[in-house]
Amino acid sequence: MRICLSIILFFMAPYLRAENGHELWLRAKNTGEVTIVCSKESPTLTIAKQELTQGWQGKSGAKIVLNIKKDKAIKGDGFKFTENEIQANTELGILYGVYELLRRQQLKQAVKEEISNPSYELRVLNHWDNMDGTIERGYAGASIFWHDEDKGYAVTDKDKSIWREYARANASIGINGAVLNNVNASQLMLTTECLKKVKAIAEVLRPYGIKTYLSVKFSSPSLIGGLKTADPLDPAVIGWWKNKIKEIYSLIPDFGGFLVKANSEGQPGPQDFGRTHADGANMMADALKPYGGIVMWRAFVYEANSKDRACQAYKEFMPLDGKFRDNIIVQVKNGPIDFQPREPFNPLFGAMKKTSVMPELQITQEYLGHSIHLVYLAPMWEECLNSETYQEGIGSTVARTTDGSIFPQKHTAIAGVANIGIDANWCGHHFAQSNWYAFGRLAWNNQLTSEKIADEWIKQTFANGEPSNDWYVNFLAPVKQIMLKSREVAVDYMMPLGFHHIFAPSDHYGPGPWWGPQDVRKDWTPPYYHKADTFGVGFDRTISGSDAVSQYSEPLRSQLNNLQTCPETYLLWFHHVSWSHKMQSGRTLWDEICYRYDAGQKQVREFQKEWDKVQPYMDAERFFAVQSKLRSQSQNVRIWKDGCLLYFQQFSKMPIPYDIERPVYELDYIIKNFTIDKP
Ligand code: GCW
Numbered sequence: 001m002r003i004c005l006s007i008i009l010f011f012m013a014p015y016l017r018a019e020n021g022h023e024l025w026l027r028a029k030n031t032g033e034v035t036i037v038c039s040k041e042s043p044t045l046t047i048a049k050q051e052l053t054q055g056w057q058g059k060s061g062a063k064i065v066l067n068i069k070k071d072k073a074i075k076g077d078g079f080k081f082t083e084n085e086i087q088a089n090t091e092l093g094i095l096y097g098v099y100e101l102l103r104r105q106q107l108k109q110a111v112k113e114e115i116s117n118p119s120y121e122l123r124v125l126n127h128w129d130n131m132d133g134t135i136e137r138g139y140a141g142a143s144i145f146w147h148d149e150d151k152g153y154a155v156t157d158k159d160k161s162i163w164r165e166y167a168r169a170n171a172s173i174g175i176n177g178a179v180l181n182n183v184n185a186s187q188l189m190l191t192t193e194c195l196k197k198v199k200a201i202a203e204v205l206r207p208y209g210i211k212t213y214l215s216v217k218f219s220s221p222s223l224i225g226g227l228k229t230a231d232p233l234d235p236a237v238i239g240w241w242k243n244k245i246k247e248i249y250s251l252i253p254d255f256g257g258f259l260v261k262a263n264s265e266g267q268p269g270p271q272d273f274g275r276t277h278a279d280g281a282n283m284m285a286d287a288l289k290p291y292g293g294i295v296m297w298r299a300f301v302y303e304a305n306s307k308d309r310a311c312q313a314y315k316e317f318m319p320l321d322g323k324f325r326d327n328i329i330v331q332v333k334n335g336p337i338d339f340q341p342r343e344p345f346n347p348l349f350g351a352m353k354k355t356s357v358m359p360e361l362q363i364t365q366e367y368l369g370h371s372i373h374l375v376y377l378a379p380m381w382e383e384c385l386n387s388e389t390y391q392e393g394i395g396s397t398v399a400r401t402t403d404g405s406i407f408p409q410k411h412t413a414i415a416g417v418a419n420i421g422i423d424a425n426w427c428g429h430h431f432a433q434s435n436w437y438a439f440g441r442l443a444w445n446n447q448l449t450s451e452k453i454a455d456e457w458i459k460q461t462f463a464n465g466e467p468s469n470d471w472y473v474n475f476l477a478p479v480k481q482i483m484l485k486s487r488e489v490a491v492d493y494m495m496p497l498g499f500h501h502i503f504a505p506s507d508h509y510g511p512g513p514w515w516g517p518q519d520v521r522k523d524w525t526p527p528y529y530h531k532a533d534t535f536g537v538g539f540d541r542t543i544s545g546s547d548a549v550s551q552y553s554e555p556l557r558s559q560l561n562n563l564q565t566c567p568e569t570y571l572l573w574f575h576h577v578s579w580s581h582k583m584q585s586g587r588t589l590w591d592e593i594c595y596r597y598d599a600g601q602k603q604v605r606e607f608q609k610e611w612d613k614v615q616p617y618m619d620a621e622r623f624f625a626v627q628s629k630l631r632s633q634s635q636n637v638r639i640w641k642d643g644c645l646l647y648f649q650q651f652s653k654m655p656i657p658y659d660i661e662r663p664v665y666e667l668d669y670i671i672k673n674f675t676i677d678k679p
Helices: 002-016 043-055 091-107 157-172 192-208 235-251 277-291 309-320 378-385 398-402 430-444 450-462 469-494 526-530 556-561 568-574 589-613 620-652 667-674
Strands: 034-038 062-068 079-082 085-088 114-116 122-126 177-179 211-215 257-260 294-298 328-333 356-362 413-417
Touching (some): 034 043, 043 062, 043 192, 085 091, 122 430, 157 430, 192 211, 192 235, 257 277, 277 309, 277 328, 356 378, 356 398, 430 450, 450 469, 469 589, 556 568, 589 620, 620 667
Parallel strands (some): 062 085, 122 177, 122 413, 294 328
Antiparallel strands (some): 079 114
């Protein structure tokens, strides 16, 4: 009887763990023993040894040497490894080498002598966490860092244990920095009380090589410092920042530095005092310099009444190129507007040649279906990183103009706006974990393909033990296909052909192309972006329009400027196009729009079918959770398609092609029920 039970339990074992997704991609358990030789001791090396012991899937009884030894071919926290040695310049390099070795073992990939160096020196998560525990654009529960603001900033054991798990997950994919609070920063962040909590967090993150950074409010000297001004050239203000920074470093000696959102969406900044972004950033950079701290200064700026919001960052920042201190990095969103499902790359990439520039990507799915839609974002980031800027001829891609390959940047960095919350599975949707994973992997190696990353992630996240051939064919392959298609499909059902920012206001979840009350800033309303009229649709950014095309280098500028050569994926981004314009498919623009929305919808239905088929190959808990999310996604896609087609049809006055499934909702019903009427 006992034997019987053990046998049953043995076979059931993979299914007995609580499959709530909490373990992320870190599920591997050792299958044998390993002897570790390491002559040094430190908290980071202790973690490295523990990980090797717990996750070893190589030859049982093998011996592995952890060797900290300088080698010029190894850069920063990179590493060199063979089957039985990991060599690095730093302890953190050893830890990264350990994670890579374990990953290779789990993925059954051969390990030969190899050096792996990071593409970017700083690989940072930006948490938009507020001090009351809410998260701006967070869809996975409350903050893991902040809660119960009014009860002081107490730290519990439970907090520490979550922070440790968080740090471990980050380290396993090479992330080495975390900005702990929202860029819309509270001045309270810099009070001594809060800084003590930051110290506690930093202590947990430190052994995993994660540096702590803070977002700061530019007007802090007057808001909490009692000064009359926050003018960056005022000596009292400079003195205040110097003292504050001294205090921070006395608590957190390896503090990373500041992230600043200034003169953007109502946030205070140097322009309030007639100063430039460079004046403001330099003042902070000078104060941080003696401690080795840096400033990440965001270029996300736009103003009310501008003719074209997409042009603003370039206009404000290009004249400042070369005026920033060398411990400043200008942080630029991937596109010129705002994390849309598809944008051309931000023209500042490659154009600012004398300044360190870092891409900011959004991992949280603000504009990509929150934690309801299954959208794998790596293809979008890959598209951006591989975009040719032509600023330094062919090969000057966004990746290479930011990672130090082309310009001698003092610092190289990349940031991702985190999608992490207190939910058991961390990200709200099981598949949203893949976006956290992909960000880390791309930050480490910006040449990895989204296909390879998806493959790695699926195997680590879903395979239990030794997967069968059947599993590869019937689980891995179809799931990977769903992931790889998912972003293009989202573009189709939300905003194909270069449409952008036609979201419902406020939550940016559903469609809202109709939303444009008179008393709201025009650039906060979708009609500003789509410009639909009886002639056609799209934003004219050509030389005769807003001239945004001129911010790009030749030959791209001319290519984008010309209706015939502009890629159709960006058509309505750069052109106001007639409804009857003939597309490459031979259809009219109107028909093409209809088919795209329809194709997007059909694809999501296909995803549902594909998903249902994988049920026998995985645990029930995660299977049903994803199945249910796909159902919601499918319903919402219907709203997108019906809402957008019925709305734009009022302008095109053309029929929806007859072979397309007809709308099932009335436009009025959608407007009334799916638009939250606040900006
Ligand atoms: O995408 C927009 C968001 C804001 C965000 C802002 C930014 C943190 O809607 O919620 O604020 O961008 O990036 O600063």
